[in-house]
Amino acid sequence: MKKILLISFVAVMISSCGNKENSESVQSSSIKVDGSSTVFPISEAVAEEFENENKDIKITANASGTGAGFKKFIRNEIDVTGASRPIKESEDKDCKEKGIEYLEIPIAYDGLAVVVSKENTWVDFLTVAELKKIWEPSAKGTVTHWDQIRAGWPHEKINLYGAGTESGTFDYFTEAIVGEARSCRTDYTASEDDNGLVSGVAGDKHSLGYFGYAYFYENQDKLKLVAIDDQKDDNGKGPILATTETIVNGTYQPLSRPLLIYINKQSSKRPEVANFVNYYIDQAPTLVPETGYVALSPEAYKLVKARFTSGTTGSLFLTLKTTVGVKLEEVLKSTQQ
Amino acid sequence: MAKKLGKRMRQKQVRKNKWYEYQDKSYKYIALFATSIGVIILGILLYDVVLDGFGRIDLKFFLDSSSRKAKNAGIYAALGGTLWIMLLTTLIAFPIGIGAGIYLEEYNKKGRLSSILEINISNLAGIPSIIYGLLGLEIFSRTLMMGDTALTGALTLALLILPIIIVSTREALKTVPYNLREASFALGASKWQTIWHQILPASLPGIVTGAILAISRAIGETAPLIVIGAATYITSVPTWPNESFTVLPIQIFYWIGKPQHDFQVNAAAAIIVLLGITFLMNGVAVYLRYRWQKKVKW
Incomplete structure (x- = not known):
């Protein structure tokens, strides 16, 4: 009996201690950020600068992934979550069920770089159709050599490297290239570790791979960037190389995507969170390029800021269903009226 | 022929x-x-x-925290978090683990229940650490509402190393000759007196060695702490166990994934520090064992 009493006493102690600190963390000026590992470097840079200027505010940031970030967001465990794809309908529904209102802020662009080895002499550009031919599920085991993709290319085995299925990059690439999210051949080297993909492609003459532009940018000496032709002339004719300009002006399509942050509306009423998000938007034009991503146009940032200040909740993309080929300025303007 | x-x-x-x-x-x-x-x-x-x-590795590396610039990044918060976790895990796991070991070895009567207990404790030692992370997330972080704090991390890691401590405590107790117990009883000592004054001092080197090795395993763990949500970006060391934290292995893991080469150098430097801590702890374990073993005379 004594033992049972003791055990229950300890349990009460532990749980009361937990409660106390939970109420404390709400009072203290701390901001919790989580979400996409792609957005994380930007949030990290902003948090670093923000903390330098506001010493009394503590920020903790994590990179659990877009989906896991939304799960924590819905559980009301975090204030801000980063996303490399817009919120899904199911996630939006869960938010509503839990009574969580959110503010959605596009913050940067990320280009997906399609790369080959430096020693690859034959690939000059690829069309979206050719990429689809390589990556679609039916290519498994059949499209295996370079000369099957375009006549005149060598009869050599093609070794593919791409994002692992847990990453938002995989979702986006398959949606943009194959046409359906998460539909992809399976006989390729898949990894969540982008540095692994970089060294895989760099060390293999007959390879082809894709990953975030930042990873190409840091490894330009080892990799060759492939220009992409989407065969639509209204957004730039012919093959287009991923560069800061082509990503921001919307000609590097369909492989550039917006990165977003979502803010819990309840949290945004706390001054430190509001200040942090405003700071985030204000500093994005300088900090985003520093982290290897592409900043939005100044006009887009103005629209984004107005959207945050007005406290508009909900997502821009739920009705659009996709971010492939979307021009942010137009979408932002259309919702403002 | x-x-x-x-x-x-x-x-x-x-x-x-x-x-x-x-x-x-x-x-x-x-x-x-x-x-x-x-x-x-x-x-x-x-x-x-x-x-x-x-x-x-220089002084600045120990005083800086998370940064997007490799040369401004350091291990202040991570090292502080690791030390907190070491302290808390020790405080939680040692008494419980050693207590359980003593119970199982000295008090527990052989029978069906005890063999079920024993099998399950050995099984616990074989469970992948990430499962402990999920357990910690559900029980400590969510049900008991402790959130992603150092206390949650320490409790989770304490669970993880409990079986190791229990098993090594039992092994250490087994090495104490049975005559010692009988002699103590013959002199009129109670069971508790026998354990406290005879058996524990005699087996302490073994117990402490096992426990220290268990702790040095705990500070190398990454997976369970990632699951409970230890921070990737944090610039402060917790002032109390109920604050967010990070540890060295998580910092290393994150740096290795960065595209910039300079962060890989940072990761290597942090690995040296982590290895240093582990070697130090193992060294302490070996030293204590050596010193105390000389003292014990039957």
């Missing part, structure tokens, strides 16, 4: 002996190879890491 046969048999015997000799020698080398392979791999790892990271 008989002589010839004897000669042939002798030759056979000589051949056999040679074969045994050969077997003997080759086994010695196989064993040597098996022993040295671990050392060689550790050596290569150390060489590689030290080559990459040693030059990066």
Whole structure:
């Protein structure tokens, strides 16, 4: 009996201690950020600068992934979550069920770089159709050599490297290239570790791979960037190389995507969170390029800021269903009226 | 005829002996190879890491925290978090683990219940650490509402190493000769007096060694702490266990994934620090064992 009493006493102690600190963390000026590992470097840079200027505010940031970030967001465990794809309908529904209102802020662009080895002499550009031919599920085991993709290319085995299925990059690439999210051949080297993909492609003459532009940018000496032709002339004719300009002006399509942050509306009423998000938007034009991503146009940032200040909740993309080929300025303007 | 046969048999015997000799020698080398392979791999790892990271370690590296710039990034928050976790995990796991070990070895009567208990404790030791992370997330972080705090991390890691501490405590207790207990009882000591004054002092080196090795395993864990949500970006050391934290392995894991090469250098430097802590703890374990063992005389 004594033992049972003791055990229950300890349990009460532990749980009361937990409660106390939970109420404390709400009072203290701390901001919790989580979400996409792609957005994380930007949030990290902003948090670093923000903390330098506001010493009394503590920020903790994590990179659990877009989906896991939304799960924590819905559980009301975090204030801000980063996303490399817009919120899904199911996630939006869960938010509503839990009574969580959110503010959605596009913050940067990320280009997906399609790369080959430096020693690859034959690939000059690829069309979206050719990429689809390589990556679609039916290519498994059949499209295996370079000369099957375009006549005149060598009869050599093609070794593919791409994002692992847990990453938002995989979702986006398959949606943009194959046409359906998460539909992809399976006989390729898949990894969540982008540095692994970089060294895989760099060390293999007959390879082809894709990953975030930042990873190409840091490894330009080892990799060759492939220009992409989407065969639509209204957004730039012919093959287009991923560069800061082509990503921001919307000609590097369909492989550039917006990165977003979502803010819990309840949290945004706390001054430190509001200040942090405003700071985030204000500093994005300088900090985003520093982290290897592409900043939005100044006009887009103005629209984004107005959207945050007005406290508009909900997502821009739920009705659009996709971010492939979307021009942010137009979408932002259309919702403002 | 008989002589010839004897000669042939002798030759056979000589051949056999040679074969045994050969077997003997080759086994010695196989064993040597098996022993040295671990050392060689550790050596290569150390060489590689030290080559990459040693030059990066300076005072500033210990005073800086998360940063997007590799040269401004450091391990202040991570090292502080690791020390907190070490302290808290020790405070939680030692008494419980050693207590459970004493109960199982000294009090528990052999029977069905005790064998079920024993099997389950051994099984616990084999559970992948990430499962403990999920347990910690659900029970400590969510049900008990502790959130992603240092206390949650320490409780989770304490669970993880409990089976190791229990098993090593029991092994240490087993080494105490039974005569000692009988002598103590004969002199009129109660069971508790016997345990406290005779058995524990005699087995302390073994118990402490096992417990320290368990802690040094705990501070190398990454997966369970990632699951409970230890921070990737944080610039402060917790002032109290109910604050967010991070640890060295998480910092290393994150740096290695960065595209910039300079962060890989940072990771190597942080690995040196982590290895340093582990070696130090193992050293302390060996030293304590050596010192205390000399004191114990029967």
